[in-house]
Amino acid sequence: MVAGVVAVAVAAGLILSGVLWPNRVFAAALPVRGVDVSSYQGRIDWPVLSRQGVDFAIIKATEGSGDEDERFEANWRDARASGLIVGAYHFLSFDSSAERQAQNIFRTVPADAGTLPVTVDVELYGDYLSAPPSRERVQAVLDPLLDQLEKHYGRPAILYATGTAYDRYLRGAYRDNPIWYRSVVLPPMIPDGRRWTFWQYSDRERLAGYDGDESFIDMDAFGGSRQALETLLQPTGQ
Numbered sequence: 001m002v003a004g005v006v007a008v009a010v011a012a013g014l015i016l017s018g019v020l021w022p023n024r025v026f027a028a029a030l031p032v033r034g035v036d037v038s039s040y041q042g043r044i045d046w047p048v049l050s051r052q053g054v055d056f057a058i059i060k061a062t063e064g065s066g067d068e069d070e071r072f073e074a075n076w077r078d079a080r081a082s083g084l085i086v087g088a089y090h091f092l093s094f095d096s097s098a099e100r101q102a103q104n105i106f107r108t109v110p111a112d113a114g115t116l117p118v119t120v121d122v123e124l125y126g127d128y129l130s131a132p133p134s135r136e137r138v139q140a141v142l143d144p145l146l147d148q149l150e151k152h153y154g155r156p157a158i159l160y161a162t163g164t165a166y167d168r169y170l171r172g173a174y175r176d177n178p179i180w181y182r183s184v185v186l187p188p189m190i191p192d193g194r195r196w197t198f199w200q201y202s203d204r205e206r207l208a209g210y211d212g213d214e215s216f217i218d219m220d221a222f223g224g225s226r227q228a229l230e231t232l233l234q235p236t237g238q
Contacts, residue, residue, distance in 0.1 A: 023201040026187045032222040032229055034058065035207070036089065036200065039071040042212025046075075046082035049209035055226060056085040058119060058180075058198075061109045064093035065100035068108050076110070085229060087116025089160060091125075094133050098144035106152055114233050117155040119180060120145065123165045138169045146177065155234055158198065167191050178232065180220070197223055197232075 027033065034056035037044065046057075057079045060069040069075075072088070079086045088109040093101060109118055122142065124132055149157040160180040161170055170179070171192050180198035181188045188196050202219040210217065222229050 022185060023183075023187070027199075027201045027219070027221045030199075030221040030223070032056070032224065032226050034084075034220045034222070035205075036060075036218045036220055037071075037075060037210070039069050040212050040214035041071075041210040041217060042214075043071075043210070044075060044078070045209040046078040046084070047209075049207060050079075050082040050084050052207050052209070054084065054207075056087070056116070056220075056222070056229065058087045058089050058116065058220070061088035061090060061118075062101075062104045063091040065096035065104050068104070072108060080112075080115075085114075085116060085233070087119060087158070089119035089121050089158075091121045092123075092142065092145070094128060094138060094141060096141070098141050098148065101141070102145055102148040102152070105149065111153050111234065113235060116232055117153055117157050117178070117234065118149050119158040119160050120149070121160045122169055123160075123162045123182075132168060135169055142169070146174070153234060155232065160198075160200075163191075195223065199223065 032055050034054055035049065036058040038060035057075075059072060059075045059079065061072045061076075062068050076086060076088065090101065090105050090109075105118060120142065122138070146157050156176045156178070158178045158180050159170060159174055160182070162182045166179075166181065178197035179190070179194060180200065181190060181196040182200040183189075184201060184203050187201075188199055190196060199221045200218055201221055204216050205219045206215065207217055
């Protein structure tokens with residue numbers, strides 16, 4: 001009994017430290033993988049990072065109606081120069097209008113040909129962790145924002161969600177939007193049986209090439225071939 005408890009504790013410690021990560025086994029079967037980053041990774045040496053089995057990078061650009069990630073411009077430029085497929089993500093605020101959030105994204109994220117559609121990150125934060133807003137309130141912001149993004153960039157936006165956020169706000173809807181699903185212990189089992197397009201399978205990876213306050217980097221997989229990934233890219237700048 002004691003030995004079993006100790007073994008579980010050791011395994012949990014190895015997972016939390018990033019040494020042992022069950023999803024690595026499952027993700028190893030998927031040939032197209034990438035990272036998602038923000039200013040927490042600090043200055044990134046993209047040529048170094050891109051040589052570590054990385055095909056794409058999704059980079060934090062904006063949050064709410066006025067925040068821009070301080071490293072976005074450099075990350076966008078340098079990741080593209082390294083040969084990676086790149087995309088940007090926006091952290092959705094439940095308190096700002098769709099119009100103001102859309103304008104923040106448009107000011108920040110170029111409508112460059114050959115890049116992934118913008119991602120809208122839908123997850124609970126702050127006080128909403130204990131008091132989640134209603135589905136109707138979230139959709140009142142999310143729906144017009146998605147419409148504006150598709151008109152501006154020419155492709156349906158990608159939707160990133162935790163399991164909780166997906167179940168509350170996305171389940172059974174948004175069938176035209178690719179889903180990027182967070183499941184960092186086991187492979188995704190989306191509540192309504194929908195197939196994921198991107199899978200965030202780890203938030204405890206360590207790669208060479210960055211020096212920020214955050215020692216870990218998020219890892220993602222694409223649910224298809226490199227050719228399939230390229231079909232998502234914006235064909236022309238808007």
